[in-house]
Amino acid sequence: GQQLNQSPQSMFIQEGEDVSMNCTSSSIFNTWLWYKQDPGEGPVLLIALYKAGELTSNGRLTAQFGITRKDSFLNISASIPSDVGIYFCAALQYNFNKFYFGSGTKLNVKP
């Protein structure tokens, strides 16, 4: 099946630093989603992307839908301790019903 390769697997950063993570695939997708998940909770939708090249912001978060439609990245600027969690990318192919998920990026922020 389709696979989303998400990297890095984990990150340890200092509060105030910027963070970047990405997802790549060999398949083309028409929707990319980015989620944050806290322990014991369901994923929370951060940003949805629908067009190749689209750049969308949500507060300190910015995500882009890659031009090739095979990748996406998420940036977090000026990280704060509450950014700690696991971030997942998800993608959907046109005319298909199944969302694919990356394996997550675990973010740790040192105050």
Place this chain on the structure above:
Amino acid sequence: DTGVSQNPRHKITKRGQNVTFRCDPISEHNRLYWYRQTLGQGPEFLTYFQNEAQLEKSRLLSDRFSAERPKGSFSTLEIQRTEQGDSAMYLCAGLAGGTNEQFFGPGTRLTVL
């Protein structure tokens, strides 16, 4: 708050018992998904409903698993004769028509002893 609720939040059961989980999306969610998530992994697709019709089911879903959405509103996921390998977080997600924004419930954590 996504408006999607799941019950129970936690379930501990003995191997061989049957369990049933419930998902209540908001009324606008004509599409509903079930996922399974194990530690260190992303959610893994189990099945998908459009209104009351179950349109897709993962090959990973054995015949011990069954899901229903009888009136196109709430959904149930039943696991029969549970095995220790069924221990995981079971997540439900809803989507409204015309959007691919998928909103998750808080999940049900299943532990099979």
